[in-house]
Amino acid sequence: EVRLSEFGGGLVQPGGSLRLSCAASGFAFRGYAMGWVRQAPGKGLEWVSVISNTGDNAHYTDSVKGRFTLSRDNSKNAVYLQMNSLRAEDTAIYYCAKNHLGGYDSFDVWGHGTTVTVSS
Amino acid sequence: SYELTQPPSVSVSPGQTATITCSGDAVAKQYAYWYQQKPGQAPTLIIYRDSERPSGIPERFSGASSGTTVTLTIRGVQAEDEADYYCQSVDSNPTFLYVFGTGTKLTVL
Numbered sequence: 001e002v003r004l005s006e007f008g009g010g011l012v013q014p015g016g017s018l019r020l021s022c023a024a025s026g027f028a029f030r031g032y033a034m035g036w037v038r039q040a041p042g043k044g045l046e047w048v049s050v051i052s053n054t055g056d057n058a059h060y061t062d063s064v065k066g067r068f069t070l071s072r073d074n075s076k077n078a079v080y081l082q083m084n085s086l087r088a089e090d091t092a093i094y095y096c097a098k099n100h101l102g103g104y105d106s107f108d109v110w111g112h113g114t115t116v117t118v119s120s
Numbered sequence: 121s122y123e124l125t126q127p128p129s130v131s132v133s134p135g136q137t138a139t140i141t142c143s144g145d146a147v148a149k150q151y152a153y154w155y156q157q158k159p160g161q162a163p164t165l166i167i168y169r170d171s172e173r174p175s176g177i178p179e180r181f182s183g184a185s186s187g188t189t190v191t192l193t194i195r196g197v198q199a200e201d202e203a204d205y206y207c208q209s210v211d212s213n214p215t216f217l218y219v220f221g222t223g224t225k226l227t228v229l
Contacts, residue, residue, distance in 0.1 A: 104218075
């Protein structure tokens with residue numbers, strides 16, 4: 001069974017840091033780009049970041065550039081989102097997702113999400 | 121433009137056809153994708169590359185593209201189709217990004 005499981009969400013104060021992890025199973029992990037998508041309470045979907053299958057290239061939405069870093073470990077079938085200098089507007093459910101066709105296209109497998117709350 | 125605009129809501133009776141549009145420059149240049157999201161659940165990919173259906177997605181879901189507008193059509197709408205629907209594309213000029221549409225709430229009357 002193809003599965004993604006996210007870990008690491010929680011409550012953090014503004015300016016703080018969190019590291020989200022995503023464990024993958026059931027597919028050839030090293031063959032696919034992986035990404036994160038977030039959804040603020042009552043709002044729509046927002047793309048956060050994506051990393052190439054090799055980990056050589058990562059891209060970010062403008063609002064998190066310089067604060068978030070996406071990495072992956074193909075030996076552990078995992079991706080990691082390091083989030084620093086967190087702001088109230090980063091509060092959201094964060095979904096880990098697998099690219100569908102190997103390149104940068106759509107997300108065909110999603111985790112159940114992990115909740116990040118930034119509040120004092 | 122990095123925006124993909126969708127109507128906030130669409131309502132349809134069971135058995136009828138629902139049409140949801142998504143407009144923006146990105147879909148004129150790149151493929152469009154569609155997701156269904158039910159309350160409390162992660163999104164599900166229902167259309168890729170403008171009009172292709174992943175395995176397991178019912179044939180009543182279809183997609184089409186014309187210029188700067190892509191369309192999701194659901195024929196013979198069922199109560200279980202009530203959900204939020206999002207389009208998505210990938211743009212790379214001048215900045216690489218994935219862009220999601222504003223989302224449409226489909227209500228089955």
